[in-house]
Amino acid sequence: MxxxxxxxxxxxxxxxxxxxxxxxxxxxxxxxxxxxxxxxxxxxxxxxxxxxxxxxxxxxxxxxxxxxxxxxPVPIRLIHDRWIDKYTEHHVTTLVDLKHTLEEET
Amino acid sequence: MxxxxxxxxxxxxxxxxxxxxxxxxxxxxxxxxxxxxxxxxxxxxxxxxxxxxxxxxxxxxxxxxxxxxxxxPVPIRLIHDRWIDKYTEHHVTTLVDLKHTLEEET
DNA sequence: TTGACATGTGACCTTTTGGTCACATAACTT
DNA sequence: AAGTTATGTGACCAAAAGGTCACATGTCAA
CATH class of the missing domain: 1.10.10.10 (Winged helix-like DNA-binding domain superfamily/Winged helix DNA-binding domain)
Structure with missing residues (x-):
């Protein structure tokens, strides 16, 4: 393994x-x-x-x-970096923030 | 589940x-x-x-x-955010970058 | 419509994993 | 030293997961 x-x-x-x-x-x-x-x-x-x-x-x-x-926390960060590159990171962060905003409004 | x-x-x-x-x-x-x-x-x-x-x-x-x-990539980002807060993110990123630098020198 | 192509379903078997227990080691306290 | 406290080990069993197969559905092309 x-x-x-x-x-x-x-x-x-x-x-x-x-x-x-x-x-x-x-x-x-x-x-x-x-x-x-x-x-x-x-x-x-x-x-x-x-x-x-x-x-x-x-x-x-x-x-x-x-x-x-x-x-x-290092292994957690490496998981992130494996499937999220610097370019998409910005989009994803925006999406996640939006998700949180919407959930708070409920 | x-x-x-x-x-x-x-x-x-x-x-x-x-x-x-x-x-x-x-x-x-x-x-x-x-x-x-x-x-x-x-x-x-x-x-x-x-x-x-x-x-x-x-x-x-x-x-x-x-x-x-x-x-x-959204679920991956959420894993990251669960155990890495904004404060430690900077330290961890530095550590991971250092790790990459050291591995390239081998 | 007939046949070929791309994917979906449920049963089945083998291997891995989660949890407990009896037993063991090591360190602190008096 | 003796008793208590904190953790470690290996065997064991029930439940879950990985992979294959026979069979079924839906779509394209002639």
């Missing part, structure tokens, strides 16, 4: 995306902290975090017996 | 990402054209295209008995 594959496979699961959302909101959490946010056993969460780490979407740092988790 | 899930699941398969690459390179191709680029039966390719279309990553237009396929 190459790096790309690991990243996309990692993003394919809703629990893992939720973990990224949590880390996007606040970095540096432990397994224990993250576990309490999911309706799943500790083992399940640990397994998901391992998948995210092997994909490079999460980086970790040990502090004693705790393991701190951080979000790494 | 919600919209998010459809998009990420669709991106999780390497054959489907390759199809997006083909459409990124040149839009408006038929199933027959795309089929010839994959080491897979026509049925497999059709199934993958259907998944991409249901996810909104590909939009289609009928022309007689042919079906033309086009890449839609």
């Amino acid at each position: 190459d790096d790309d594959d690991r990243v996309f496979k990692a993003l394919a699961d809703p629990s893992r995306r939720f973990l990224l959302d949590l880390l996007f909101e606040r970095d540096g959490r432990t397994l224990g902290e993250l576990e309490s946010e999911l309706a799943m056993t500790r083992f399940g969460v640990a397994k998901h975090l391992r998948v995210l780490e092997e994909a490079g979407l999460v980086v970790t740092r040990r502090s004693g017996r705790e393991k701190l988790h951080f979000l790494n | 919600d919209d998010d899930d459809r998009v990420f699941k669709a991106l999780a398969d390497p054959s489907r990402r390759f199809l997006l690459d083909l459409l990124f390179e040149r839009d408006g191709r038929t199933l027959g054209e795309l089929e010839s680029e994959l080491a897979m039966t026509r049925f497999g390719v059709a199934k993958h295209l259907r998944v991409l279309e249901e996810a909104g990553l590909v939009v289609t237009r009928r022309s007689g008995r042919e079906k033309l396929h086009f890449l839609n």
Whole structure:
């Protein structure tokens, strides 16, 4: 399995995306902290975090017996750059902004 | 399954990402054209295209008995915006550019 | 209308993946 | 040292996904 594959496979699961959302909101959490946010056993969460780490979407740092988790946005940016070039980026951004504007008016 | 899930699941398969690459390179191709680029039966390719279309990553237009396929970059942009805010975007872009520079020097 | 061409459908099988559990290691506290 | 806390490992099972095939529909051309 190459790096790309690991990243996309990692993003394919809703629990893992939720973990990224949590880390996007606040970095540096432990397994224990993250576990309490999911309706799943500790083992399940640990397994998901391992998948995210092997994909490079999460980086970790040990502090004693705790393991701190951080979000790494670089692979996300690379996905963007793969299918949106500089020229179309402007159009797409405009479209997305328009979408948000319309949704707010509802 | 919600919209998010459809998009990420669709991106999780390497054959489907390759199809997006083909459409990124040149839009408006038929199933027959795309089929010839994959080491897979026509049925497999059709199934993958259907998944991409249901996810909104590909939009289609009928022309007689042919079906033309086009890449839609909007869902890709939304993935980006989910985990990269305006503030960090600048840092990440710098990092990615640096990465490219280093790789070119190899 | 008859035949060829382009695509669609549902069943089927094999492989992969998500989640849990019993068990194990490592570090802090008293 | 002993008990508690935080995390790691491998086996296991149920559910989902990738790919193929027999069969069906719709469109063009002569």
